[in-house]
Amino acid sequence: MPVQYKGLVEEHLAVRRDAGLFDLSHMGEIFIDGPEAAAALDYALVTAPGKLAVGRAHYSMICDANGGILDDLIVYRLGDTRYMVVPNASNVETVSAALRERLANFDATLDDASMRTSLVAIQGPRAAEILQPFVDVDLSTIKYYSGTETRACGVPAILARTGYTGEDGFELFVAWDDAVRVWDTLLEAGASRGLVPAGLGARDTLRLEAGMPLYGQELNRETTPFEAGLGRLVSFTKPGDFVGRLALEKAKDSPRKALVGLKIAGPRVARIGYPVYLPAATDACGVVTSGTPSPTLGFGIAMGYVPTDRNAVGGALEVAIRDQRASAEVVPMPFYKRAK
Secondary structure, eight states, X not given: OOSOSSOHHHHHHHHHHSXXXXXXXXXXXXXXXXXXXXXXXXXXXXXXXXXXXXXXXXXXXXXXXXXXXXXXXXXXXXXXXEEEEEOOGGGHHHHHHHHHHHTTTSSOEEEEOGGGEEEEEEESTTHHHHXXXXXXXXXXXXXXXXXXXXXXXXXXXXXXXXXXXSSOEEEEEEEGGGHHHHHHHHHHHHGGGTEEEXXXXXXXXXXXXXXXXXXXXXXXXXXXXXXXXXXXXXXXXSSSOOTTHHHHHHHHTOOSOEEEEEEEOSSOOOOTTOEEEOTTOSSOOEEEEEEEEOTTTSSEEEEEEEOGGGOOTTOEEEEEETTEEEEXXXXXXXXXXXXX
């Protein structure tokens, strides 16, 4: 998948206005099946997949014993005993190995189908309109964070109403050899409705505007879900133990840092790794994890970690950009939220 096809900003705005088509075949697809699949995933992850109804999905995380984030995931319940876990591309082997180890004492099997599966996503306000003629299901019946096994563009597919752009849209998991057919069919049919192929660059700016974290930037093994503002994912009420529980119980009340959204003043752009300061301070108090000029909003935005006593909305900070400091204001996330 290229960084861009015809231009990052053009692709970004097309997704916000009409629709974009993403080749996400680098993502992982791991299937868990068996009588104890639900219990196994409840033990392996911080959420409670066992509570999902068939056909529903949720955002989740897999943590290590110290509470550090190994990856963020989406978990789909495809049947009473069948689940699909979708990890980030860079973490497929890590997640697959961790799940295999954690499933060892459960009556459940793991099938890492990542190299046999492609993922094509259509995102944007016109996504449903473009996709509907090519699927064997009424898309209006598919709720957000739901999925079903159906056919798309004439081939078997798992269709989910999920995405990483902040827009409505769908993701199609198909056999590797069927992906080109799905891609070409949708791109041709959607061209008159504003559908464009979108690259990794637009995917990154879209997810940043939507306040969605990226593993390796906002999320890593040195960060807990509570520090990343995602403590709501951790289910301490589910039955039984889960990996990282003791560490996360302690981390809940003692975060070492806080993830914030920043609005950058002026034309300069905050990028990953740039230091964050209190106004007039000489020592950095935090760091930028992601930053971009927002094509939708028209000003610079960033995410970064700061001390927990400096994360209040409206707080003043500064970001060192090359040899100058730019004023930054702590603002709520997401930066952009689509109209319902």
